[in-house]
Structure formats: C-alpha cells, structure tokens
Amino acid sequence: MRQPLVIGNWKSNKSIEETHDWLLLFKEKCEELGWSDPENMPTCIICVPFPLLPVAKEYIDTHHLPLSLGVQDISPYGEGAYTGEVNAQLAHEFASYVLIGHAERRKYFHETEQELAFELLEAKTHELTPIFCTPSENESIPQSADIVAYEPTFAIGTGTPDTPEHALMVGNKIRAKISAIPLLYGGSVYDDATVKSFCKLGVFDGFLLGTASLDPVVFVHIAEIMWKEQLCP
Numbered sequence: 001m002r003q004p005l006v007i008g009n010w011k012s013n014k015s016i017e018e019t020h021d022w023l024l025l026f027k028e029k030c031e032e033l034g035w036s037d038p039e040n041m042p043t044c045i046i047c048v049p050f051p052l053l054p055v056a057k058e059y060i061d062t063h064h065l066p067l068s069l070g071v072q073d074i075s076p077y078g079e080g081a082y083t084g085e086v087n088a089q090l091a092h093e094f095a096s097y098v099l100i101g102h103a104e105r106r107k108y109f110h111e112t113e114q115e116l117a118f119e120l121l122e123a124k125t126h127e128l129t130p131i132f133c134t135p136s137e138n139e140s141i142p143q144s145a146d147i148v149a150y151e152p153t154f155a156i157g158t159g160t161p162d163t164p165e166h167a168l169m170v171g172n173k174i175r176a177k178i179s180a181i182p183l184l185y186g187g188s189v190y191d192d193a194t195v196k197s198f199c200k201l202g203v204f205d206g207f208l209l210g211t212a213s214l215d216p217v218v219f220v221h222i223a224e225i226m227w228k229e230q231l232c233p
Ligand code: PGA
Pocket: 009, 151, 155, 156, 157, 158, 159, 186, 187, 188, 189, 208, 209, 210, 211, 212
C-alpha cells in the first residue's frame, strides 16, 4: 500500500503566535490518535510562509512531531544578488519539500515554464523534494518532479472541487505521464464526502489542502479519514 499523503499550503496566512497554536493542536490531535511514528500514519507536510520556518522547525524538533515542513516557492537562482528571493540552499536548512508552479505563483507572479525548470533544478540540487503543481493534464510534467499535484484553477479556493469523474479522467492521463510517484488532488477539499469520493478513485495518493490546512483539526481529520478507512491506494 502506498502511504497516504496530506500536504497543507498555508499560503500568505498566520502569525508566529498562530503557528504555535496550530502546532500545539496538531500535537494534541496526533496524541489522541496515537500517531507518533511517521511510518504508521499518513505523511503530513505543511508548507508555511518563509518567516515562520524557524519557529515551526524548532517546535516540530523539540516535540518530535510527525510533521515535515515545506516552502511554497523557491528562487530559480542560487545564492547571490537576487533581491527579495529565498534560495533553495537556505530553505533546506528548515524545510524538506517545496511547491513548484502553484497556480497562484503562475497567475499573480507570472512564473514561466523556464523559471519553474530552474526552480526544480535548484530544489533537486539542494535536496528539497519538489511537489510540482499542474492545473490540467495538458501541461508538461518535468521528469524530476517527485510528487505531482493536480489542482484545477476553477477549484482552488472556490468551494467547488472538480467532479470525481473529471478528476479520474485527468488523474489517469497524468499518471500515464509520470512514474510511480505520489499524485495528489487539490482544490476545495474541505469535507468528508469530497475526501472519500476522491480517495475511492484509486488514482490519487492524497491531497494538497489550502483552506482546510489552516485549521489543524480539519487537517488531521482529513488525514484520519484517509488512514482509518484506508481509502487511498
Ligand atoms: P483550497 O486551495 O484548498 O483552498 O482550494 C488549494 C491550493 O491552492 O493548494
């Protein structure tokens, strides 16, 4: 069985205090469920804003939380004169994963295919695991991606997820292009019914959650559904 994967994308949300609160609640929920061994529970990752990385890492390390950190973007360049950028080498001091090509990075920050290719290269060079986001089955998916997330733009933050039928069709087409790496669905996954219906499709290994990841109770609940019912492959 492939291990279910739940990735939270906090986007541009949360303060230092709210981060502590989130992690404390996550810890309590995991304790309730008896989740301490990352091998024996869904893989949980949260992608936080850069300034929250040190705080989150310290808390996770101190309390041995079964949770990994990711960043939401990375500079396409290495160290050097690139004002405002955070390079992969520095991000790797705190995080293990990086989102590449999220729809909001493409839309609001006009990230190009070329930049995404550079970001992937930087991530791989500095041992950050890339989670490559694609809005449809028609985009090219770089072979160096380690995790792929199908996130249709019409479903992101709208409250209307893709239909399971359409997601299955797209998921199968994406699957045909990638090797045996995890494939996630993302876009308005909030409730039990959506989680169950997507898991049952058998093509997705888990979810990339935006809004639902802001509340640790919801985040863990979604992971719990997947785990208890062994719904994802
Ligand atoms: P949403 O966001 O869950 O709020 O729709 C998903 C995402 O952007 O990754």
